[in-house]
Amino acid sequence: MVPFTIFCGECEQCQRGNYSVCERSNRNRALADKAFGHGGAGLFGYSHLTGGYAGGQAEFVRVPFADTTHIKVPSTLTDEQVLFLGDIFPTGWQAAVQCDIQPTDTVVVWGAGPVGQFCVRSAVLLGAKQVVVIDNVPERLSMAEAGGAIAINFDNESVLSRLKDLTNGKGPEKCIDAVGLEAHATRSLDSMYDRVKQAMMLESDRAHVLREMIYVCRPAGVLSIPGVYGGLVDKIPVGALMNKGLTVRTGQTHVNRWTDDLLRRIEEGQIDPSFVITHTVGLDQGPEMYKTFRDKQDGCVKVILKP
């Protein structure tokens, strides 16, 4: 199994297990250093800032540092059970681990896409008191409910008042952003503001979820952000973030830091990651399925392509 992070295993960051900020695998590092101050690792199928490597949805993939990055999987497990160890399962897991979940915690996950689904299952496995998921796609909410979450459809009810009800007015201790830069919102002034600024090229990302998390999170709580942001956002309530004493944890996933443990949990039957697969098609149907996924048609949550 090949992780989406490309890393050398030898540099200072890799030695510390910080694989997604490997100092050697990003062949466009100078560009990334300029944009971010310090660039991160090379990633398959991401952007030029992460090395411009082609994605893995292909008949063949060239894998740099292959001696270091591959994860050996036992033949007793199916491809479908182990495939998501390369990205979304450890991503959901790292997001939950970064929350330092306690048995008394309410964990709220924004976004019930593939990553959000694994955040929910991971928070349940890590023993949260209650796990809540927010989205507006009914079949995604149902899938998360099957994994143990309480669902909030932001089209039909107020996220703020429902979270208040669920936490006796105190707010959730732990908040996970599994949406990232393309957040949608209904009836929200700040999301209209983002859309206008984006259209005028004055802002790159839409930060509605980040703002909502800062607002609802219980003081001294944790915001964990696996959702990807690319550039600059506006109107982040830093005053609330600071005065509430919130901790922010984020990052691309250090995939191999987690995979031994997660592989063991799959083998022990604690979780079967294939629950998230809704469609299996050949590679030639890829373009069509990308549209289906983008438009959230046909109950599509996760597609696997079989070359």
Ligand SMILES: NC(=O)c1ccc[n+]([C@@H]2O[C@H](COP(=O)([O-])OP(=O)(O)OC[C@H]3O[C@@H](n4cnc5c(N)ncnc54)[C@H](O)[C@@H]3O)[C@@H](O)[C@H]2O)c1
């Ligand atoms: N950190 C990492 O290493 C890593 C790895 C993989 C993916 N990601 C990122 O994680 C994020 C989620 O990935 P995905 O594949 O699940 O994406 P996705 O687009 O399938 O899911 C996002 C979900 O968020 C929902 N959403 C939109 N606006 C919302 C709002 N205001 N409140 C609640 N939900 C809202 C959408 O309806 C959708 O179901 C993306 O940003 C992706 O790039 C990060």
